[in-house]
Amino acid sequence: MTVDTLKATAVDKIPSDLEGMEASMVHLLALIDDIYKYVDDVVEGRVDPDNKIGKCISDAVGSLPKLPSSAFDKLVNDSLQDHLLLLYLSSITRTQLSLAEKLNTAAQIL
DSSP: OOHHHHHHOOOSSOOOHHHHHHHHHHHHHHHHHHHHHHHHHHHHTSSOOOHHHHHHHHHHHHTSOOOOHHHHHHHHHHHHHHHHHHHHHHHHHHHHHHHHHHHHHHHHHO
16 A cells, blocks of 8 residues: 555545444455455466465464454454444433433523
8 A cells, every 4th residue: 555545535524433344344354355356366277377466365374363263253343343332432421411411401591
């Protein structure tokens, strides 16, 4: 990714945490799919193997923590629940501030 790519990217609004996480997961899955296709093509002999790419894939896989899928699911679910709780609390806070503002306005009128 270059600076020009970043400059050319325009967004209508800043994504929320959940939207950002969703976009990151979609991008990550696309990258994993590309790697899977490359490895499959190399194994089937459709593409000549590239040692540099193989080393990068090996390094990436080797850097992953050794977690059972249940522990990984728990981490993701806990993080998601934390984000949802923050969204709920921020919504309650906005509602409370709106009510306080309306009550303050009403009290000033009377």
